[in-house]
Amino acid sequence: MEYIIKNGNVFDPANNINGEKIDICISNGKIVEAVKDSAKVIDASNKIVMPGGVDLHTHIAGGKVNLGRLLRPEDSKDFYESKVGNKRSGSGFSVPSTFMTGYQYARMGYTTAMEAAMPPIMAKHTHEEFLDTPLLDKGAYDLLGNNWFVMEYLKEGNLDECAAFVAWLIRVTKGYAIKIVNPGGTEAWGWGGNVQGINDPVPYFDITGAEIIKGLGKVNEMIGLPHSIHLHCNDLGQPGNYETTLKSFDLLKNIEANPKYGERDTSLHATHVQFHSYGGTSWRDFESEAPAIADYVNKNDHIVIDVGQVTLDETTTMTADGPMEYDLHKLTGFKWANVDIELETGSGVVPFIYSPKSPVSGVQWAIGMELFLLTNDVNKVVLTTDHPNAGPFIRYPTVIAWLLSNKYRTDLIENSLHPWVQKKTSVATIDREYSLYEIAQTTRSAAAKVLGLSETKGHLGVGADADIAIYSFDPETQDPSTEYHAIEEAFARAKYVFKDGEIIVKDGEVVKPEGYGRTFWIDSQYDSELENKVVEDVKIKFKKYYSINFDSYRVHDEYIRKSSPIKLS
Amino acid sequence: MNEIILTPKEQPSVPLELLNVNPDTVAGKSIDEIRQIKIAHGNTEVELSEFFNVKGESSENPSEIRIVIDGDVYNTKRIGYGMQSGEILVKGNASMYVGTEMKGGKIVVEGNVGSWAGRDMEGGELIIMGNAGDYVGSAYRGDWRGMSGGKITVHGNAGNEIGEYMLGGKIEVKGNATTLAGIHMNGGVLVIHGDATTRVGGEMMNGTIIVKGRIDEFLPGFKYHGIEKNIEIDGEVIDSSFYKFEGDFAVKGCGGIVYANASKNGHIVP
Ligand SMILES: [Zn+2]
Numbered sequence A: 001m002e003y004i005i006k007n008g009n010v011f012d013p014a015n016n017i018n019g020e021k022i023d024i025c026i027s028n029g030k031i032v033e034a035v036k037d038s039a040k041v042i043d044a045s046n047k048i049v050m051p052g053g054v055d056l057h058t059h060i061a062g063g064k065v066n067l068g069r070l071l072r073p074e075d076s077k078d079f080y081e082s083k084v085g086n087k088r089s090g091s092g093f094s095v096p097s098t099f100m101t102g103y104q105y106a107r108m109g110y111t112t113a114m115e116a117a118m119p120p121i122m123a124k125h126t127h128e129e130f131l132d133t134p135l136l137d138k139g140a141y142d143l144l145g146n147n148w149f150v151m152e153y154l155k156e157g158n159l160d161e162c163a164a165f166v167a168w169l170i171r172v173t174k175g176y177a178i179k180i181v182n183p184g185g186t187e188a189w190g191w192g193g194n195v196q197g198i199n200d201p202v203p204y205f206d207i208t209g210a211e212i213i214k215g216l217g218k219v220n221e222m223i224g225l226p227h228s229i230h231l232h233c234n235d236l237g238q239p240g241n242y243e244t245t246l247k248s249f250d251l252l253k254n255i256e257a258n259p260k261y262g263e264r265d266t267s268l269h270a271t272h273v274q275f276h277s278y279g280g281t282s283w284r285d286f287e288s289e290a291p292a293i294a295d296y297v298n299k300n301d302h303i304v305i306d307v308g309q310v311t312l313d314e315t316t317t318m319t320a321d322g323p324m325e326y327d328l329h330k331l332t333g334f335k336w337a338n339v340d341i342e343l344e345t346g347s348g349v350v351p352f353i354y355s356p357k358s359p360v361s362g363v364q365w366a367i368g369m370e371l372f373l374l375t376n377d378v379n380k381v382v383l384t385t386d387h388p389n390a391g392p393f394i395r396y397p398t399v400i401a402w403l404l405s406n407k408y409r410t411d412l413i414e415n416s417l418h419p420w421v422q423k424k425t426s427v428a429t430i431d432r433e434y435s436l437y438e439i440a441q442t443t444r445s446a447a448a449k450v451l452g453l454s455e456t457k458g459h460l461g462v463g464a465d466a467d468i469a470i471y472s473f474d475p476e477t478q479d480p481s482t483e484y485h486a487i488e489e490a491f492a493r494a495k496y497v498f499k500d501g502e503i504i505v506k507d508g509e510v511v512k513p514e515g516y517g518r519t520f521w522i523d524s525q526y527d528s529e530l531e532n533k534v535v536e537d538v539k540i541k542f543k544k545y546y547s548i549n550f551d552s553y554r555v556h557d558e559y560i561r562k563s564s565p566i567k568l569s
Numbered sequence B: 001m002n003e004i005i006l007t008p009k010e011q012p013s014v015p016l017e018l019l020n021v022n023p024d025t026v027a028g029k030s031i032d033e034i035r036q037i038k039i040a041h042g043n044t045e046v047e048l049s050e051f052f053n054v055k056g057e058s059s060e061n062p063s064e065i066r067i068v069i070d071g072d073v074y075n076t077k078r079i080g081y082g083m084q085s086g087e088i089l090v091k092g093n094a095s096m097y098v099g100t101e102m103k104g105g106k107i108v109v110e111g112n113v114g115s116w117a118g119r120d121m122e123g124g125e126l127i128i129m130g131n132a133g134d135y136v137g138s139a140y141r142g143d144w145r146g147m148s149g150g151k152i153t154v155h156g157n158a159g160n161e162i163g164e165y166m167l168g169g170k171i172e173v174k175g176n177a178t179t180l181a182g183i184h185m186n187g188g189v190l191v192i193h194g195d196a197t198t199r200v201g202g203e204m205m206n207g208t209i210i211v212k213g214r215i216d217e218f219l220p221g222f223k224y225h226g227i228e229k230n231i232e233i234d235g236e237v238i239d240s241s242f243y244k245f246e247g248d249f250a251v252k253g254c255g256g257i258v259y260a261n262a263s264k265n266g267h268i269v270p
Helices: A064-070 A098-107 A120-132 A149-156 A160-172 A183-190 A209-225 A242-250 A290-299 A322-332 A361-375 A392-404 A404-415 A421-426 A436-450 A484-492 A527-547 B031-035
Strands: A002-006 A009-012 A017-021 A022-026 A031-032 A040-043 A050-051 A053-058 A111-118 A137-143 A178-180 A229-232 A269-271 A303-306 A314-319 A337-341 A345-353 A469-472 A496-499 A501-508 A519-525 A563-567 B002-008 B037-040 B044-045 B052-055 B065-069 B087-090 B107-110 B126-127 B151-154 B170-173 B186-192 B197-199 B205-210 B213-215 B221-233 B234-247 B256-261
Touching: A009 A436, A017 A436, A031 A064, A053 A392, A053 A436, A064 A120, A064 A178, A064 A314, A064 A337, A064 A345, A098 A111, A098 A392, A098 A496, A098 A501, A098 B197, A111 A120, A111 A392, A111 A436, A120 A137, A149 A160, A149 A209, A149 A527, A160 A178, A160 A209, A160 A519, A178 A209, A183 A322, A183 A345, A209 A229, A209 A242, A242 A269, A242 A290, A242 A484, A290 A303, A290 A361, A303 B256, A314 A322, A322 A337, A322 A345, A361 A392, A361 A421, A392 A436, A392 A484, A563 B151, B031 B052, B151 B213, B205 B221
Parallel strands: A002 A040, A009 A050, A053 A111, A111 A137, A137 A178, A137 A519, A178 A229, A229 A269, A269 A303, A519 A563, B002 B065, B065 B087, B087 B107, B107 B126, B126 B151, B151 B170, B170 B186, B186 B205, B197 B213, B205 B256
Antiparallel strands: A002 A022, A009 A017, A022 A031, A050 A469, A314 A345, A337 A345, A469 A496, A496 A501, B002 B052, B037 B044, B221 B234, B234 B256
């Protein structure tokens, strides 16, 4: 099927197109130069046309997501959709079921979403949930910051062995990137503790967070992965943690990006930085240090961040940062689930209520906004809510509207949020508003580039996958700054969404629910001889410590519907 | 009061759900329109008249409507769901979720009811003449915010975990209650006139539980405060002697109170 999208106001930052009326031609799932006269015409006049949204940090599949569903049946009580034709039923506000996850992303014009935390031993579970997550292209990051093998290789200074191990592990688990969560801290949690900052040695392994971060940062570039290391810093959510955050950022400063695929030019992706930009010494004198963090990002070119914007909802927190979740449980008294994941990592799940009236929640909201608004180059700051940790992804349209409208933010600050927002943060003094071009950067092109997927994702140039969102908002006659509810509604329910050249959403409803997107994974081998040696080590440890057999570890091809390996030479 | 009489024809083996048949939703409708109200039958929808004969007279004003279910509806769920005003009388047994999320009005069931009666109730009155199942006046599964207002009276016995996560309102059980009555309770009043087998008030944070019968086995997380006579609860004086306990100290910051009838509970006093 061929299509031509005519007369839309196109926002395609990767190709420097800023609202101009350009026709987009689609053939065979790709964006092409021209189509035949028989191509079906989609009239996009008075509408916004953007590439499909790219979410580079979300939790939608795997062990802890499912644990969240189990822990929170009440999350499904008032939030569900029924079966319509081939579209499945589903439920869950902050931890939606798999099918609904696909439909909800698609309705907002998002077509790629990356699961940001896959314990390698849970890779099969993650991919099994991907099997039932329709419409989206996806991938999963392997949790490696508390892995016994990684810690031992790095401790001994065996970077080559570590690279051989990591490349092998990512390949056999069909993962996409190196994820580091509270490096060393989750292993310390296995001993009932945590680490403080980046220089606190891990029990038994006697290695520090700094050594893990730096080591994996080097390993990442030795393998040449498309994405940089994806770092959830130490001390998440603790007042005063911004110093740890800045020190962690600096560890990667002199490591050069060396992707063997894609156009990434940064060596660090720091995730949900909102949770890591806190000043003060306790919750009583808690305050924003987002300006210091944004200043660092502005002055350094090795880093991209995503925000983890608080959306002021009741949600579910879930992370491999086991000790943090325990602290949260003790702080709130809310129910808590905890899992130890053998030689690899851990995880915790706790519900949380970000109440607009709460001083801390308000400041967290403001810190997220400050990070967006004080980072000069939007290519360095990606929109996320760390779904569902700071809020569910279905709130992205609201976050977009906040960024587009100072009035929307001011109304919220003055009428709904706690006065701490104005005392402890600078958000009320910032009148910057994102342009629609910048929205397309923070939700599309910047994410695609840092993932290494910018050849086919996050833009509308010839050769891109025909993943396209069309929104009912006329940038020539409507001003998002004042009509923020209209733009919010437009982004919540796209007029049309194309996935690989097919219309999957029309008028905000999923019209083609049965399609499945790709699973991206990295097919690489660092050094075949070294890998054989490393795998022999791994086999011995498997016999000794793992609860499963070595041969059951590998994710077989049957676990993937539409395999899209990226082969690194 | 205008009465609308629903006479059950036959209870199907797949349950019915009367989600949207209460005085608020039938007000202003003709009897014919009421017959056509869609009700859930398993995963399909049927008209009310398929399983009930409908007669009587409606009203514009829901508080002037009494819906009488004139027979046994042991396989019909969610009677009075979210009801705000008026009355419902069930002249037989009913299944699960009677008076769930009820906000006002009055429901009387002459027979027994299944579990979850008055779940998340906010107001109004729910009276069960027979026995009730588990989770009377509890929270939705998983939630920690349960019944916040209104009154539930069970004239027979009740099952396990009644008043779970209760925040307010009153539950009165004239008969006995089984395990974990008032578990996680966080407010309100729970009165058990009969016996309460085990673990009354497990992990309760707040609220008051009065057991006039015997507590077979009590939890260790409660502090004994001595005997109290003629206790006053909600403006009502109960004139017996009670052992007073505070707890459950298994949870931080607790301040719940359990009164156990002194004449029957010597075995649980330290
Ligand atoms: Zn995350």
